[in-house]
Amino acid sequence: MFRPSSLARAVPRARAFASTAAAQSAIRRVAVIGGGQMGSGIAQVAAAHKHDVTLVDVSQEALERGKGYMAKSLGRVAKKKFPEDAQAQSRFVEEVLGRVSLSTDLKAAAGSAGLVIEAAVENIKLKQELFAGLAAAAPEDAILASNTSSLPIARIAAPLSAERKRRMIGLHFFNPVPQMKLVEVVRTDEAEQQVVDDAVAFVKGIGKVPAVCKDTPGFIVNRLLLPYTMEAVRLLERDVASPRDIDTAMKLGAGYPMGPFELCDYVGLDTIKFIVDGWHKEGQGLAGDKLFAPSAKLDELVKKGHLGVKTGRGFYEY
Known part of the structure; x- marks a missing residue:
């Protein structure tokens, strides 16, 4: 788990690298x-x-x-x-x-x-x-x-x-x-x-x-982000917490700028489903991995056309 102090120390280094780019x-x-x-x-x-x-x-x-x-x-x-x-x-x-x-x-x-x-x-x-x-x-x-x-x-x-x-x-x-x-x-x-x-x-x-x-599935960001996103969806499916409470927990507890459901709605639920389904079916080293197994909740929302911000409704309404 990252500590706020360690994150604060890392930020100036990241900015310094960007400034010499x-x-x-x-x-x-x-x-x-x-x-x-x-x-x-x-x-x-x-x-x-x-x-x-x-x-x-x-x-x-x-x-x-x-x-x-x-x-x-x-x-x-x-x-x-x-x-x-x-x-x-x-x-x-x-x-x-x-x-x-x-x-x-x-x-x-x-x-x-x-x-x-x-x-x-x-x-x-x-x-x-x-x-x-x-x-x-x-x-x-x-x-x-x-x-x-x-x-x-x-x-x-x-x-x-x-x-x-x-x-x-x-x-x-x-x-x-x-x-x-x-x-x-x-x-x-x-x-x-x-x-x-x-x-x-x-x-x-x-x-x-x-x-x-x-050249590996998802490269860096999506390879780490999608398992996290799908586990958030499964928490919702198991009725552990609401989308709003899960988002709040990750923003205030882990320092993320957006919660997983806010991010899903921003990216587009159809895009999330396309990537995850593809990896589960034929991703190199990922095919059949339970991390990327189909989600009934995600499938339901996509089928209804509730794709997130671009359609006015996803996990949230806009």
């Missing part, structure tokens, strides 16, 4: 595939740190929606940076957005990028098809990266050549990207060390803090 990256042009909140967030942060970014999606409508996400987020950032200067706020937003191009042409966007980051839906077949196209279009020295939170990087890269696999990694950003500091840098057994080093430098250069890990 301004590493030099050779990467200048970035292509981000997927204009949703994750993809647009990644594009925003990269552009805010002087990278030229191309945001790619299947339709102009999706791209404009992604640009809208960025403009709204940048507006909030600008108000904090220049609280008394409306003109400076506008210049800041325009400057960052000016580094972001919108495109529906996947091959053209990948063709000039030093780093391609995929932020599409969690569908293994779709991701494999995407990376097969990216591998054919991107420069030989480009780094290919997936933002997947739960799918094995090596499995996504399975259709690629041996040379492309050496330049394929995971870059798992956290939502909301502009606020969350952590990026998990996921290395496969095939990935070159220089590729991992270059990815770490890129992450530091955009003001984030990298955590390097092996």
